[in-house]
Amino acid sequence: MASASVKDVAALAQVSVGTVSNVLNRPEIVAPETVERVMSAMQKLSYVRNEAARQLRLGHSQALGLITLSGGNPFFTDLATAAEDAAADAGYSVIVGNSNNLREREAGYLGLFEELRVRGVLLSPVADPARRLRQLRDRGIASVLVDRVSTDESFSSVSVDDVAGGALAASHLIDSGRTRLAFVGGPLEIRQVSDRLEGARREVEKHPGVSIEVVPVAELTVMEGRRAGEQLVQRPPAQRPDGVFAANDLVAVGLLQGLFINGRVAIPEDIALVGYDDIMFASASVVPLTSVRQPSHLIGQTGVSILLEEAEDPDLEPRHVLYQPELVVRRSSSLTATD
Template sequence: MPRNSPSDARRGRRAAQEGARPSVQDVAKLAGVAVGTVSNVLNNPDRVTEFTRRKVEAAIAELGFVRNFAARTLVAGTTNTVGLVLVDIGNSLFVDIARGAEAATAASGLKLLLANSDVDQAKQDAYLELFDQAQTAGLLLAPLDGPLDAARAIARRGRPIVVVNAPAADPDMCCVAVDEQLGGYLAAHHLIAQGARRLAFVGGPLHLHAIRDRLDGARQAATEASLDLTVIETHALNVRDGRTAGGNLLRQSRRVDGIVCASDPLAVGVINAAAERGVGVPDDLVVVGYDNNHLASESLIPISTIAQPGLRMGEVATQLLLEETQNDPDHRHQTVVLEPHLIARRSSQRRRPTTNRLRTP
């Protein structure tokens, strides 16, 4: 084992004082150990005695040594990081997905790098390429409702990638999705159980797979109850579009008494439109939103909503990714579909819900 000398220690301290980046060799000299011992302290501390580990850690602290992950990546071929690209960090569903992924990566000794594409295809593809070039251990992608060409290309180059909250299976990647049709069904069925007989669906654009599936589910529930379903397509899922759609519906001569909204902000807008026209929620109109956004519980009238299992989605996606990064021989690309659930709040709970004769208009 190398012997520490005053000159070695002075050189290491001088390098730190002069702004030079201390090296592993500087740490080893100051601690009086071999370079391999420093490496073990950093990567396999269980292989080093506590006395030696403390010496090395003291030298690291004194020199201000920072690990060079770029150099480590060149040797190992990958980093101990996982990249996550989210479509919209402002949506609480994607925040939950990130939290689930962070918990799962941390439990496996990995770090999570997060990027927000901000509903921009070019930014999404650029972040995917950036994480691929950084040689992350793998990638998680909660994508836009659009082409996944960049993700597929990365997967085919050998970088494991799992898609979260996407519509369909892909032969090159694992996927974690939610049964959106079930969510729409639960929302409409709940309103019918509360006595609603003139139903409407508010949401859009309808070319988005999630919105279309939610509409299909609501239609199924209405058909089972022999009810019609009016559809109002919106340009976006925000409060303003909800207010406009709600106003249009409530001005009709045969006014609706139950509205399924494809998002919680839309539900807020619908309820605002009802208040402006003196329509009581939930006595005259029952409303259900979607996603369990913070707006749902914090609204003046707490909004019933369809909650998606965001935390579980992030956890499951990370587990699938780790299986692939560990070259598990039993790993096969698969699509895992999770179920949403209804959270009933004041916006849809009438004092005397009508639960009988659901198939009668």
């Protein structure tokens, strides 16, 4: 059976096609009894609005696009939830895509969002996306980077100072008396990972007698963290680090499993452990996890706010919001922590 059209609705409600259009788009200018009659006709005919046609008329949709680096990381889940809430308050929906740190998948989502004529795009990029975002801007689609700063400052961004976060983690371990540090993370091509390592290295350089090694992992996942922990356990005790900084909390939870569950390493007596993001599971892990907290909800909300403002006024000067991270100390790095 063919779908009911606007003309069908108008005929049943005994109004003009223009009146039906007003009920759909500007009901406040239509008499209440007419709105009720048109809505009743739509219900009887099971009328479904042709949103694609509406987008063609407007030049854009009532949707925003969001591309995250990892759908499996609760940090990005929290960010996406906050973005959806902020967008809904403004009358928009959010279409979420996960690049899984793959450039081709990121490019695919950007192409899809362009075809869907989204109002704007929030992007946590795999690499520097400036050229592609300029193309979107030429098509009238605004873009804001989240959890990342672009080398092209003509695009607004909302992020956290990951260099400062890395320094916080290393400083805490050093102040706890740890001198053999390890950074577990990767790939280092991910800007956030390399920035966190850079911050830790800068802090280590301030303290003679303190060293830091890099233990690379292929992905920022629990399984990769567990593999790294099992590798560290195989070392003689004198060759193990006594303080470990994980690039994110998923890796840190895996490290806890690899180091602690087999009973060969005590946390934090033998190895103090610090994660990054302060996801919900950090405080609920078998040993509550010290972590560098990022304001994920604030990043999502602020990103949407800036994006919608720039969608309305493309001539606005780009803004770069840089939040400061916060260290949350728990038992994985301190026996005196209250958890």
